[in-house]
Amino acid sequence: MKRRTLLSGLITLPLLPGMARFSLAESMEHETGMTVTPLDLPHSHWRDKVSAEAWNVLFEEATERAGSSPLDKVYEPGTYVCAACYLPLFRSEDKYDSGTGWPSFTQPIEGSMGTKQDFKLIWPRTEYHCARCGGHQGHVFNDGPPPTGQRWCNNGVALRFIPATDALPELRS
Numbered sequence: 073m074k075r076r077t078l079l080s081g082l083i084t085l086p087l088l089p090g091m092a093r094f095s096l097a098e099s100m101e102h103e104t105g106m107t108v109t110p111l112d113l114p115h116s117h118w119r120d121k122v123s124a125e126a127w128n129v130l131f132e133e134a135t136e137r138a139g140s141s142p143l144d145k146v147y148e149p150g151t152y153v154c155a156a157c158y159l160p161l162f163r164s165e166d167k168y169d170s171g172t173g174w175p176s177f178t179q180p181i182e183g184s185m186g187t188k189q190d191f192k193l194i195w196p197r198t199e200y201h202c203a204r205c206g207g208h209q210g211h212v213f214n215d216g217p218p219p220t221g222q223r224w225c226n227n228g229v230a231l232r233f234i235p236a237t238d239a240l241p242e243l244r245s
């Protein structure tokens with residue numbers, strides 16, 4: 073099928089429960105000044121680059137068990153990058169203890185995330201993913217603290233923490 077035909081077909085499909093609505097990927101300006109261009113790579117590309125647990129979350133949209141990630145209790149200064157492609161996604165300043173057992177943030181780094189609505193629960197919720205590799209990170213809710221009132225509830229296994237004293241890793245693809 074031609075790509076254009078496929079895309080226009082997706083746009084005109086009615087929204088049904090259980091279906092996800094994808095926003096079409098475009099390049100975004102990342103807060104660091106770089107342009108984030110979505111990688112057009114099959115999910116299998118990342119199989120041998122991340123752990124099996126991380127792969128299931130990132131590319132099968134699995135959810136890690138609450139309280140299982142050591143990153144839930146990390147509050148040192150630093151940057152949280154995508155476990156697959158290393159795009160910087162969150163700053164430690166925006167992390168807080170939500171008490172849910174998942175690393176939680178009030179906001180991501182601007183230009184780092186794409187979102188889509190999903191209907192895996194009865195009510196719609198907003199899924200978000202790395203804007204570069206498309207890896208699923210978590211869901212965003214409107215019950216967070218100031219200043220945004222948002223709770224970006226993230227799977228710790230989908231992140232790597234880079235302490236402020238370390239250099240950020242090169243993006244990988």
Ligand SMILES: [Zn+2]
Binds near residue numbers: 157158159202206207
């Ligand atoms: Zn990524």
